[in-house]
Amino acid sequence: MKLSNRTKVMEQGEMTLAERMYLPAIVGGMATTLKHFFSKPVTIRYPEQKRYLGPIFRGQHILKKDEQGAERCTACGLCAVACPAEAISMVAAERKPGEEKLYREEKYAKVYEVNMLRCIFCGLCEEACPKEAIFLRHDTMVPVFNSRDEVIYGKDKLVEKMDQRYLRDGWK
Amino acid sequence: MDLLSDFFLAKAAFIGIVFAITLGIAAYSTYFERKIAAFMQDRIGPDRAGPFGILQPLADAVKMFMKEDFIPANSNKWLFIAGPCLSMLTALMTSAVVPFGDTVTLGGVTFDLQGIDVNIGILWVFGIVSLGVYGILIGGWASNNKYSLLGAIRAASQNISYELAMGLAIIAILLFTGSLSTKAIVEGQQNGHWNIFYQPLGFIIFLICAFAECNRTPFDLPECETELIGGYHTEYSSMKLGFYLFAEYINMFISGAVMATLYFGGYDYPGIDFVTAQFGNNIAVFVGMGALIGKALLFVFVFMWVRWTLPRFRYDQLMGLGWAGLIPLSMYNVVVTAFGILIGKPFTAGIVGVVLLILGLLIHDQLFVKKKIA
Numbered sequence: 001m002k003l004s005n006r007t008k009v010m011e012q013g014e015m016t017l018a019e020r021m022y023l024p025a026i027v028g029g030m031a032t033t034l035k036h037f038f039s040k041p042v043t044i045r046y047p048e049q050k051r052y053l054g055p056i057f058r059g060q061h062i063l064k065k066d067e068q069g070a071e072r073c074t075a076c077g078l079c080a081v082a083c084p085a086e087a088i089s090m091v092a093a094e095r096k097p098g099e100e101k102l103y104r105e106e107k108y109a110k111v112y113e114v115n116m117l118r119c120i121f122c123g124l125c126e127e128a129c130p131k132e133a134i135f136l137r138h139d140t141m142v143p144v145f146n147s148r149d150e151v152i153y154g155k156d157k158l159v160e161k162m163d164q165r166y167l168r169d170g171w172k
Numbered sequence: 173m174d175l176l177s178d179f180f181l182a183k184a185a186f187i188g189i190v191f192a193i194t195l196g197i198a199a200y201s202t203y204f205e206r207k208i209a210a211f212m213q214d215r216i217g218p219d220r221a222g223p224f225g226i227l228q229p230l231a232d233a234v235k236m237f238m239k240e241d242f243i244p245a246n247s248n249k250w251l252f253i254a255g256p257c258l259s260m261l262t263a264l265m266t267s268a269v270v271p272f273g274d275t276v277t278l279g280g281v282t283f284d285l286q287g288i289d290v291n292i293g294i295l296w297v298f299g300i301v302s303l304g305v306y307g308i309l310i311g312g313w314a315s316n317n318k319y320s321l322l323g324a325i326r327a328a329s330q331n332i333s334y335e336l337a338m339g340l341a342i343i344a345i346l347l348f349t350g351s352l353s354t355k356a357i358v359e360g361q362q363n364g365h366w367n368i369f370y371q372p373l374g375f376i377i378f379l380i381c382a383f384a385e386c387n388r389t390p391f392d393l394p395e396c397e398t399e400l401i402g403g404y405h406t407e408y409s410s411m412k413l414g415f416y417l418f419a420e421y422i423n424m425f426i427s428g429a430v431m432a433t434l435y436f437g438g439y440d441y442p443g444i445d446f447v448t449a450q451f452g453n454n455i456a457v458f459v460g461m462g463a464l465i466g467k468a469l470l471f472v473f474v475f476m477w478v479r480w481t482l483p484r485f486r487y488d489q490l491m492g493l494g495w496a497g498l499i500p501l502s503m504y505n506v507v508v509t510a511f512g513i514l515i516g517k518p519f520t521a522g523i524v525g526v527v528l529l530i531l532g533l534l535i536h537d538q539l540f541v542k543k544k545i546a
Contacts, residue, residue, distance in 0.1 A: 016537065017533050017534060017537045021533075023376075026478075026481070026482060029481045029482060030477060030478065030481050032481070033212045033477060033480055033481040034212075034477070036211070036212050036213070036214055037208070037211045037212050037477075038211075039214060040214075041210070041211070041214050041215055041216045042214050042215075043214075043215050043216045045216070045219075
């Protein structure tokens with residue numbers, strides 16, 4: 001007695017003529033391959049072509065500036081505390097008079113470094129930041145590196161350039 | 173014979189040209205094999221070397237030459253070297269009797285576009301193809317490796333089995349022409365009287381056997397990677413391996429040319445009279461040569477198409493198909509053809525033969541084969 005009666009009893013007879021001649025099945029298979037022969041390849045030639053990874057992809061870090069071009073980061077260190085991989089380190093400094101155009105608040109990060117070998121791109125720094133200063137941009141990946149010297153990204157690579165501002169879909 | 177006579181020089185030049193065409197096509201077959209495989213799998217394929225990867229065969233050749241030419245310590249050294257040489261030699265020799273075109277007159281010299289017009293042309297093809305298995309067998313034996321030997325033995329038994337059916341398929345053609353000369357066979361098919369229309373069954377048998385003779389999928393058991401690593405060329409490297417692979421592609425092209433010669437009218441093409449009247453005999457003949465090469469290339473495409481469609485046969489299935497399937501079928505074909513010639517209606521006989529065969533098999537099926545329960 002079976003648990004359910006859904007099991008089909010299969011009895012395998014000999015193959016039918018069409019099956020034994022192989023040829024109909026072969027022609028059918030060849031039609032399938034010919035169809036694929038003329039269909040569009042799905043390949044993306046990676047280094048030259050890149051696919052859009054979505055609006056929330058977590059790529060390379062960026063330190064945002066505000067509308068006036070002043071850095072938003074105040075070197076509070078919350079990102080470094082939140083970072084599970086301990087990839088972020090920074091040195092804080094006090095803003096001098098006359099630097100109001102460069103830094104938004106009285107305190108700023110003189111050195112801000114992300115170790116890309118340690119970073120796991122979890123995005124917790126982005127969540128922790130109270131000043132909306134650090135983001136993982138969705139359109140740029142951290143490129144492959146060949147030497148360990150290239151691994152630690154300083155402010156020269158992280159701070160946003162005013163002529164190529166980073167915008168997300170939701171911000172517009 | 174005067175070695176510097178016009179005839180000799182023209183022949184030498186023609187053989188050189190055929191040689192170059194064959195080798196060039198074989199080299200580019202490797203590229204197109206990869207491209208076709210890629211297209212059939214929705215990929216792009218090699219596209220890095222030159223535009224569309226067109227220089228890929230050159231890159232492959234450089235790679236092959238640069239690799240270490242390794243000879244295993246316990247191998248039979250001379251036979252190990254002789255194996256790929258023999259494969260290459262036999263592959264290239266077959267093209268000698270393929271008629272690439274009718275006679276042309278260039279610079280006052282008239283000559284055939286055919287290496288040698290011997291009256292045993294098709295026997296020559298068979299003889300050389302049978303020799304071809306020696307290249308594989310010697311290579312596999314000399315490697316002193318179980319896998320290689322198994323592959324070589326498979327190649328030998330497979331080739332012997334399928335040569336029988338192939339020969340019987342050709343006998344039906346010979347009944348038509350009454351000559352073994354390839355030239356006579358082609359001339360008998362001029363003006364659209366291609367043998368394929370009279371011999372549909374024979375062509376299918378010949379095509380299947382050609383696959384087996386070229387060791388191509390679904391009959392590529394000699395080099396079956398999953399079971400035998402590389403089969404007979406497991407131990408080979410560098411240009412010796414290159415020769416084996418190259419010989420396979422040459423064989424594909426040549427067997428395509430032979431099939432075009434035997435079944436598709438050789439250098440015949442529709443509108444040959446028009447071209448002859450319009451542009452003269454020489455142009456028409458060279459267009460015919462192009463037509464033959466085109467037909468052969470079409471077969472090369474079919475070879476590749478099948479390779480990327482079908483899985484490999486099991487060894488007993490292969491032998492069963494050869495001995496129990498194709499040989500009786502080709503004998504039947506010979507009888508039907510002979511009968512057709514006897515009553516003077518070969519075309520009708522060819523069609524009726526196929527219909528009768530399918531009917532007979534259907535009736536046999538109804539009577540004796542246990543049905544599946546749907």
